[in-house]
Amino acid sequence: MAATRRPLPPVPARPGHLRRPGRRGGAAAAVALLVLLLPTPPGGPGAQAEAPVTFSNQIARLFQQHCVECHRPGDIAPFALVRYRDAYKARTDILEQTQKRLMPPWKPAPGHGEFADARRLPDADVDLIARWVLAGAPEGDRRDLPPERRFEAGWRRGLPDATLTVATPFRVPPSRDDLYRCFVIPTDFPEDRWVTAVEFRPGERKVVHHLLTYLDTEGEAERLDAASPGEGYPCFGGPGFLPRGALGGWAPGAPPHVMPERVGMLLPRGARVVLQVHYHNRTRAPVADQTQIGLHFARGPIDKRVRVIPVLNRGFQIPAGARRHEVRASYTLQPTWNLHAIAVTPHMHLLGREMTVTATQPDGTTRPLIRIDDWDFHWQGSYTFKEPVPLPGGTRIDVVAVYDNSAENPRQPNRPPKDVTWGENTTDEMCIAFVRVTVDAERLGHQPTAAAR
Ligand code: HEC
Numbered sequence: 001m002a003a004t005r006r007p008l009p010p011v012p013a014r015p016g017h018l019r020r021p022g023r024r025g026g027a028a029a030a031v032a033l034l035v036l037l038l039p040t041p042p043g044g045p046g047a048q049a050e051a052p053v054t055f056s057n058q059i060a061r062l063f064q065q066h067c068v069e070c071h072r073p074g075d076i077a078p079f080a081l082v083r084y085r086d087a088y089k090a091r092t093d094i095l096e097q098t099q100k101r102l103m104p105p106w107k108p109a110p111g112h113g114e115f116a117d118a119r120r121l122p123d124a125d126v127d128l129i130a131r132w133v134l135a136g137a138p139e140g141d142r143r144d145l146p147p148e149r150r151f152e153a154g155w156r157r158g159l160p161d162a163t164l165t166v167a168t169p170f171r172v173p174p175s176r177d178d179l180y181r182c183f184v185i186p187t188d189f190p191e192d193r194w195v196t197a198v199e200f201r202p203g204e205r206k207v208v209h210h211l212l213t214y215l216d217t218e219g220e221a222e223r224l225d226a227a228s229p230g231e232g233y234p235c236f237g238g239p240g241f242l243p244r245g246a247l248g249g250w251a252p253g254a255p256p257h258v259m260p261e262r263v264g265m266l267l268p269r270g271a272r273v274v275l276q277v278h279y280h281n282r283t284r285a286p287v288a289d290q291t292q293i294g295l296h297f298a299r300g301p302i303d304k305r306v307r308v309i310p311v312l313n314r315g316f317q318i319p320a321g322a323r324r325h326e327v328r329a330s331y332t333l334q335p336t337w338n339l340h341a342i343a344v345t346p347h348m349h350l351l352g353r354e355m356t357v358t359a360t361q362p363d364g365t366t367r368p369l370i371r372i373d374d375w376d377f378h379w380q381g382s383y384t385f386k387e388p389v390p391l392p393g394g395t396r397i398d399v400v401a402v403y404d405n406s407a408e409n410p411r412q413p414n415r416p417p418k419d420v421t422w423g424e425n426t427t428d429e430m431c432i433a434f435v436r437v438t439v440d441a442e443r444l445g446h447q448p449t450a451a452a453r
Helices: 025-037 055-066 084-089 091-099 123-134 220-226
Strands: 162-165 170-172 179-186 193-201 208-216 263-267 272-279 287-289 292-297 307-312 325-332 339-347 352-360 366-372 383-391 396-403 432-439
Touching: 055 084, 055 123, 084 091, 091 123, 170 179, 179 220, 208 220, 220 272, 307 325, 307 396, 339 352, 339 366, 352 432, 366 383, 366 432, 396 432
Parallel strands: none
Antiparallel strands: 162 292, 170 287, 179 272, 193 263, 193 292, 208 272, 307 432, 325 396, 339 383, 339 432, 352 366, 352 396
């Protein structure tokens, strides 16, 4: 029998950027507040209590669906949420993180853009977790436990047509800090290739936080690689050169990128694929990673090439000490360009706090593309729209970004704060929204040759 659920009052959110790693003080306060605000069962004492929420029954299932993708042994999260004992130990943090919607990590604010594979926890599940924790986080009857969720080790989309691999494993030292590294993978296909699906396979999931790709057709990445000892080269904000394209990216839980019908990403002949890896090795020993990219090539005709519009502002200056400094960028499509947006990737560095991207059509209709109100450089993603968003000719795409350059920003890389401008370094900033589009009128009718399949 399904119990009716009473909504819990929201806990006032502590701004995410004030959360220092390892700080636990807020959890107890969150529990205390919830206990005070929790409605008492109607009917007074003796009334029928709600069905108990137990780990074995509801919570294990909820965690399987929303958490264990990352919270399992050997994966990126710092602890597993598979067994009761581990879940019980983390219960107050789980309550706090889900009430504040910091976990599962999903940055786009609801109501601004509709995305495929949205990871937002439904309100009912947030409630269920709260009821479980506030009831003392009981285990319940182990016979209620669902079978353990299995994760396949192989390629999810079947064997790729080509696999790109970082040449030698990279040794990731243990550290509390994040490490960003670019690896250059040459390609030797005899002709241009149309890529219709990309799947990423991190070598060591427990240290690979996320992946981004860039294409280099000019040999610039090789020069950067040669100038740095060991496999690859250090890179933080971008790859260190102007990329000529990209093949998408990955974060834990992300499914393979699959292009819409007759749409392809162009991999020019001889291009180098630059793989940027964000590592975080919380273990005590070095871990060797060798990440792979699986490519699927077009079997049938390709009509549209995926193109990227970077809506950016490189001419800003964020004054030292400013708590909320706004930077804007705009881009207006030619009147004859009718496009559809398929994905959007906001990008800022450590001072970035908010980004809102909106499309305004020539008739004044506005469409929200994305809003991130708690930007975290460590959780960036590329967000694919559920349905491609029409951008008729003359549409203006506006980016409004907000930065916190005060000393109180715990992510502040400059101590004391200094005026910050555009740049690649950790201590610089960026203001970009990459909008991936297709052109409505494009009909390439490209037929891949038998050799290119
Ligand atoms: C996409 C991967 C992913 C998913 C899904 C995910 N987590 Fe996490 N979680 C992490 C990572 C990684 C960390 C470590 C902190 C960080 O990197 O932000 C973390 C940290 C946490 C923490 C500790 C936070 C702190 O700073 O003290 C809690 C509690 C937590 N997760 C609970 C959950 C719960 C509950 C779910 C499901 C409802 C969930 N997480 C889903 C990746 C994930």
